[in-house]
Amino acid sequence: MSRSSFASKSYRTPAIVLRTHKLGEADRIVVLLTPSHGQVRAVAKGVRRTSSKLGATLEPFMLVDAQISTGRSLHVVTQAQIRSPYGQRLAADYRSYTAAHAMAETTERLTEEDHDAAAQYRLLHGAFAALARGDHDPSLVLDSFLLRSVATAGWTPSFSRCVRCGSPGPHAAVNVPLGGVVCADCRPAGSLSPAAETIGLLDALLTGDWPRAATAQAPARREAANIVSGYLQWHLERVVKSLEHVERA
Template identity: 30%
Template sequence: MPTYTAQALVLHRRSLGEHDRILTLFTKEHGKISAVAKGSQRTTSRLVGATEPFTHVRLLLATARSLDIITQCEIVNAYPALRTDIERLSRAAYICDLLDAFSHPHDASSSEAVFELTCAALFLLTQPSAWLDSIIYAYDIRLLEILGYAPALEYCAHCGEPLQEPPFGFSPAAGGALCARCRHTSLDVFPLPADTLIALQTLRTAPPEALLHYLPPKTVVSSIERALRSFIRFRAERPLHTVEFLDSLRIARN
């Protein structure tokens, strides 16, 4: 069987019979693929650690008729700091869920940029002083931008004019932020405070080291979340199951 190599992030896994697993992987070279990890449910398998979600691995795969088969595997980064803290773990799981929802099998058109962005976000989540939600919000915006789905944040989604003078609106159906003149043109529009728009613009462009300590006020955070969640819900092809888990953690924390 022909073989090929890939760097990959494990998005999720499911059992295949008693001993094997099917992995959903996002690869740097080929985009999203599925592959079989034979024997990986056995505790003695050398593939056990490599099948954990959000593990960065280097693979040798054999091309098969239906699902390709992992023949060799090296763990590049298991991100252990994410696995001992439920807050970090839940956000890493969300990243994988979002990427899985918005990526299409074997679409390599932007796979390298998406792969690097995702690895960078997972690394930032491991940093001890990080404000985790800023990392997630920035990942939301930047992933959507790479994939061509980004909400309009600098120019009105309806008329294309620069967003300069409030009041602003936000409409998932229209494609993002709306200027004062256009904010009544869409049925799903809701108010977007000026400080929230500024925060969204910052999350889109801030360097990684700035994101670690970027903490908007609580009122702005709730407005950021409303805008991004509504936009992602409108654009995604399926519900994001990890959102409910994040909400339950937030309720328990408060």
């Protein structure tokens, strides 16, 4: 349920379906991300019946227009119309589908406390659209999204300047707890020494430099993915389970 208070008992809003799970014999609980009301947990009644018109609409990753009635513990989705059928498109490609799951789980964690939900909504909307269009490699879209989502939540990494002293790079070490590259003078024990191509890829993914990111070779992509995963886990203080199922190229 959103932590916002609502002036009326019912409201209409665009929403992205993050996750669903069964409730009773015919209902589902739907976790939605909305731009104005944050994260919303709502019951979709009767959607598991074959006669339900909402069943195919309220599936994970769908962008919908939802009519929602407020409740004390859970809201109720009374109507929903598809705006963009991302769920259907992403389900057709396994790599995109697993990447979308990791994005949705990350977003759910980051918006539990209403961390700038509007910005997270826009970011997820854009990432799902990019996956659905097949603009870039799904793994690159995922890692770019994860870096940006953590940055949007207030933990912006740096891969071009030392995170301690601010000296411009290139630098040869990355410290995950500190949030990016460190120069030789500031480098603490336990810092990583990734390839220069990996650091360049991380910077490209954070800044949206897709031509540069696309040139990265497989070893750099794998190394960058591990660093992004570590950075995400450090700030969430928990593992994003969906990342275990992401199929990398």
